Amino acid sequence: MPIRLLPPEVADKIAAGEVIERPVSVAKELVENALDAGADDIRIEVVQGGRRLIRVSDNGCGIPAAEVELAFSRHATSKLSSADDLYRVQTLGFRGEALASMAAVSRLTLTTRPADEExxxxxxxxxxxxxxxxxxxxxxxxxxxxxxxxxNTPARLKFLRSDATEAGHIARLASSYALAYADRRITLQNNGRLVLRTTGTGALLDAIIAIYGLDVAEQTLIVPPSESPGGIRVSGIIGAPSVHRPNRQDIVLFVNRRWVQNTSLNVAASDAYRTLLPNGRFPLVILHIELPPEDVDVNIHPTKREVRFRHARDVFAAVQRTVRSTLMAHHPIPVSPPEYGGPASGGGTWQRREALAHLQRPAPEQSHLAMDMYRPGDRPSDTGPFVVPETPPERLPMLRVLGQVAQTYIIAEGPGGMYLIDQHAAHERIRYEELRAQRERMGIATQELLDPLPIELSPQQATLLEAHTATLATFGVAIEPFGGNTYLVKRVPAGLADGDIIAAVMELLDAAAQGGEAFSWEDQILITLSCHTAVRAGRTLSIEEQRDLVRQLERAVLPHTCPHGRPTMIHLSQAQLEKEFGRR
Incomplete structure (x- = not known):
């Protein structure tokens, strides 16, 4: 078959397929053009998931009449003038392909007017x-x-999902850019129904309320701007550990206000929540990452969603460190929220929004809950200023142990109510911090087994074990080959000898086999050892043992979750108890 040039219309359709993959691609390119044009009011309308109609209107600078037709030529753009500009891109669009690509596969109408034309x-x-x-x-x-x-490309049309799915992708796009540009008003209508409207006040929390609602907003933490070497600046808002999701969809990251997909940064944000979230759950993270334009390459893919960093390790570390330090500054006890908006409250929604507005402006050296919870009547009179209570400390208050329920939960009384403590989860946290401290100081106390335990491993498990025997040895676990796929466990940390040693080793190897880029052998070993040396649920504890466990938990650095991320306790406030018993 001879080589020949493709007709222009065929080449245009091929190129359009890279840029316009589905309706959300059209919406993305048009919204980015509007933002680059300086618009502060952007309206998106969608009919039948976007396959029937997508309309994006803005009040930006407009296109001069002399350049309107040129705008539909491929690689025509006002945002680049030379190849050097590619190394310091400061706009969302720059390739000059969007209008040409969407016009090649649709019926498109453009109306525009710049301010200097009548x-x-x-x-x-x-x-x-x-x-x-x-x-x-x-x-x-x-x-x-x-x-x-x-x-005119029916094959592509066949691969679109349902209208609801395609509209959902557009809603996520609009929400993400509303979070990136909280100073712009963004409105989305789907089949004539209002889906999203942001206020454009410039306050990120206002955008979060519009997208996630007040209930989520009151469980968020402000990430104050922090600057790292290399001019890397990270700020935003993250969810408290009580807010978690089944997937990473709510990890929303912006690099120089561009909504990006970056696996490494997703891992960095998730990894900052290590030991604070249950396994298989992911946090709510909205981060703005700013760095010099020349240190980030956005010219990776026609969709411009993928980026590469000149100093990727530094960006990863900055994100992880900033999120983790914010979590450590404030990690509240899980609590059943009080009711709002009752007749005596005078309007709970106003009360919550007011707290949100005050907490949007934290002192640079502090992190706060983006919204604090209040009982009706906590608000002072309208004649005085609204005062936000101080952020509670991370440490537990002194608790008075009352007894044990179901041989699993310890009941304790403390300031403001009752605490139910999971004895296994609490002891896991205690053991985790004890083992970490022992390893940092002098090494973990160990015990030689009089009768080494044989363990049969699969080839994959054996390979993992042999690659990390030295790491295991630093934690007091000595395992040696015995022939074939059989290994002998000869030494274990003190306290594990009476536990299920084989189960602990197999659990560790299974976690390593399933672990991804963020897997840490050191941390997983500590988690596994703390779990298998902690007191079990179903064990009766004397009152003295209960008190001792609670005293140790009070001294823990992170007493509110076990190393797996489960809560160690639930706090039932006095107000909630009174409500349940009909006293208020």
């Missing part, structure tokens, strides 16, 4: 060909209407 321009394009051009009156800004997407 009349606007209208251009209609169908399948990449301009079919109409006229002048018209309209306000300053631009509106792009994309209809019948993929009408």
């Amino acid at each position: 009349a606007g321009s209208l251009v209609r394009v169908e399948g990449g060909q301009i079919i109409d051009r006229e002048a018209l009156g309209r306000p300053v800004g631009t509106t792009v209407l994309v209809e019948n997407l993929f009408f």
Whole structure:
């Protein structure tokens, strides 16, 4: 078959397939163009998941009449002038492919007017060909209407998901850019129904309320701006450990205000919650990462969602360190929230929004809950200023042990109510911190086994074990080959000898086999050892043993979760107890 040049219309459709993959690709390119144009009011309308209609209107700078048709030429852009500009891109768009690509696979109508022209321009394009051009009156800004997407590429149309799924992708896009640009008003309508409207106040918490609601917003922590070497600056808002998700969809990251996908940064944010979240759960993280434009490459893929960093390790460390330090500064006890908005409260929603507004401006050296919870009546009179209570300390208050329930939970009384403590989870946290401290000081106390225990491993497990026997030895675990896939456990940390040693070793190897990029042998060994040396649920404890366990938990650095991320206790406030018993 001879080599020949493709016809322009075929080449355009191939190129469009890289940029416009589905309806959300159209919405993304148009929203980014609006943001680059300086718009502070952006409206998105979607019909039938975007395959029937997508309209994006803005009040940006508009396109001069002399350049309107040129805007539909491939690689025509106002954002780059030389190859050197690619090394310091400061706009969301820069490739000059978006309008040409979406016009090649749809029926597109563009109307626009810049501030210095009296009349606007209208251009209609169908399948990449301009079919109409006229002048018209309209306000300053631009509106792009994309209809019948993929009408001339039916194969692509067949691979689209349901209308609800495609509309969901567009909603996530609008939400993400509302979080990146909290100073812009962004509105989304789907089939005539209002889905999202942000206020554009510039306060990130206002955008979070609009997207996630007050209940989530009151469980968030402000990440104050922190600067790392290399000019890396990280700020934003993260969820407290009580807010977690089944997937990473709510880890939303922006690099120089660009919404990006980066596996390494996702891992960094998740890893900061290590030992604070249950296994298989992921945090709510909204971070703005700023760094010199020349240190980030956004010209990786036509969609511009993927980025590469010149100093990737430094960015990873900055994200992980900033999120972790914010969590350590404030980690509240799980508590059942009080009711709001009752007749006596005078309007709980106003009360919560007011607290949110005050906490949006923290002192630079502090981290706060983005929203604190209050009982009705906590708000002072309207004649005085609203005062936000101090952030509670991380350490537990002194507790008075009352007894044990179901041989699993310790009941204790403390300031402001009752505490139910999971004895196994609490002792896991105590053992975890004890083992970590022992290893840092002088090494973990060990015990030689009089009769070494044989253990049969699969080839994968044997390979993992042999690669990390030295690491295990530093934690007091000595395992040696015995022939074939059989190994002998000869030494273990003190306290594990009476436990299920084989189960502990197998659990560690299974975790290592399933672990991803963020897996840490050192941390997993500590987690496994603390679990298998902790007191079990179902064991009866004397009152003295209960008191001793609670006293040790009070001295823990992170007493509120076990190393697996489960809560160690639940706090039932006095107000909630009174409500349940009908006393208020």
